[in-house]
Amino acid sequence: KAGVTQTPRYLIKTRGQQVTLSCSPISGHRSVSWYQQTPGQGLQFLFEYFSETQRNKGNFPGRFSGRQFSNSRSEMNVSTLELGDSALYLCASSITTWDSVRGFYGYTFGSGTRLTVV
Amino acid sequence: AQSVTQLDSQVPVFEEAPVELRCNYSSSVSVYLFWYVQYPNQGLQLLLKYLSGSTLVKGINGFEAEFNKSQTSFHLRKPSVHISDTAEYFCAVSDLYEGAQKLVFGQGTRLTINP
Numbered sequence: 001k002a003g004v005t006q007t008p009r010y011l012i013k014t015r016g017q018q019v020t021l022s023c024s025p026i027s028g029h030r031s032v033s034w035y036q037q038t039p040g041q042g043l044q045f046l047f048e049y050f051s052e053t054q055r056n057k058g059n060f061p062g063r064f065s066g067r068q069f070s071n072s073r074s075e076m077n078v079s080t081l082e083l084g085d086s087a088l089y090l091c092a093s094s095i096t097t098w099d100s101v102r103g104f105y106g107y108t109f110g111s112g113t114r115l116t117v118v
Numbered sequence: 119a120q121s122v123t124q125l126d127s128q129v130p131v132f133e134e135a136p137v138e139l140r141c142n143y144s145s146s147v148s149v150y151l152f153w154y155v156q157y158p159n160q161g162l163q164l165l166l167k168y169l170s171g172s173t174l175v176k177g178i179n180g181f182e183a184e185f186n187k188s189q190t191s192f193h194l195r196k197p198s199v200h201i202s203d204t205a206e207y208f209c210a211v212s213d214l215y216e217g218a219q220k221l222v223f224g225q226g227t228r229l230t231i232n233p
Contacts, residue, residue, distance in 0.1 A: 004161075033220065043208065043223035056220055090161055104150040104169065104212045104219050109161035 002026065004093050004110035012116045018079040021113045025072050025093030032074040033107065034066060037088040046089075049074050050096060081117045088112045120144050120213040124224035131199055132232050139194040139227045141209030150212040151192040152221065153183055157205045165207075168192065179203070204231045 005024040013019050025032050033056075034046040045058040049068035066076040072093075078085055092107035125140040143149060150169050154162040166177025173185040183194045192209060206228050210221040 006161075035221075035223075042225045043210075043221075045220040045222070048220060058220070092162075106150075106152065106164065106167055107221070109154075109163070111159075111161040114159075 004091055004108055006089075006091050006110035006113050008113060009111065010114050010116075012118060013081050015081055015083060015117055017081050018077060019081060019115060020075050020077045021089055021091075021115070023074045023076075023091030023093075023110060025074070025091075026108055029093040029095055029108075030072055031094040031096050032068055032072065033092045033094070034074070034076050035090045035092065036060075037090060037112070038086070043090070046076065078115075083117050086115060086117045088114050120149070120211045120222045122209050122211050122222055122224035124207075124209050124227050126227050127225065128228045128230065130230045130232060133201055134198050136197050137195065137199050137203075137229065139207050139209075139229065141192045141194065141224060143190050143192065143209075143211045151183075151185060152210040152212075153177065153181070153192075153194050154208045154210060154223075155179075155205045156208065156226075162208065165194070199229075199231050201231050201233065203229060205229060 007022045031050045033048040035043050037043045047066050048056040052068045063079045068074045090112045091110045094105045094107050121144045123142045131137045152167045153165040155165050156162050165181050166175045168175045168185045176182045181196050185192050206226045208226050209224040212219050213222050
C-alpha cells in the first residue's frame with residue numbers, strides 16, 4: 001500500500017513569506033503528526049491532528065499552524081518565515097496514536113519536505 | 119515530560135564488527151520505546167519498538183534492543199554491521215499528554231561503517 005506522501009520535497013522561500021506543506025497519510029490512518037528536524041534542535045513535535053481536530057501541540061509559536069481535512073490529508077502552514085524555520089518537516093501517520101488497550105500504535109513517517117528560508 | 123539521551127553523537131565502526139548505540143530515557147510509570155533509522159535525504163524508518171512483554175526486542179536488518187527498566191535504558195545492538203547500516207539512528211520515547219501521544223526523540227547517533 002502507498003506510504004505517507006509529503007509534497008513538495010524541496011522548497012525555497014524568502015524571509016517574511018508564508019508556506020504550506022502537504023501530507024497524505026496511509027489510507028485508513030486518521031492521525032497525522034508533524035515534526036520539525038533541524039541540526040541544532042533535533043526532532044521536535046509540532047502538532048497532531050485526528051479526525052480534523054488538533055489533539056496535541058508542541059512548543060512552537062503561533063506562526064506554525066495546521067489543519068486536517070475530512071479525507072485525513074493534512075497541511076501545515078508557516079507564516080512570516082524566519083531563517084530559523086529552515087528545516088526538514090516530517091509528517092507521520094497512524095491509525096490513531098493511543099488507545100487504552102494497545103497503548104501507543106506508532107507512526108509511519110513520510111520522506112519530509114526540506115524548507116530553506118533565504 | 120519525558121526526555122531521551124543518546125550518549126554518543128557519533129559511532130565509527132569497522133564493517134562486520136558489533137555495535138551498540140546507547141539510549142537512556144527519563145523514568146515513567148509506563149513507557150513505549152522506539153528506535154528509528156534515517157538514511158540521507160529520507161524520513162524515519164522504524165527499526166523496532168518496545169511496547170510490553172519480553173525485554174529483548176528484535177527488529178529489522180538484524181538489529182535488536184534490550185529494555186532495562188532499572189537502568190532506564192534501551193540500547194540498540196547489532197552483532198555484525200554492514201556498510202549499508204551507515205545512517206543516523208534515533209531513540210524515542212512516547213509521551214502521553216491528555217490522552218494524545220507524541221514521540222520525544224534523542225539527538226541522534228551517526229553510525230559510520232568503515233571498510
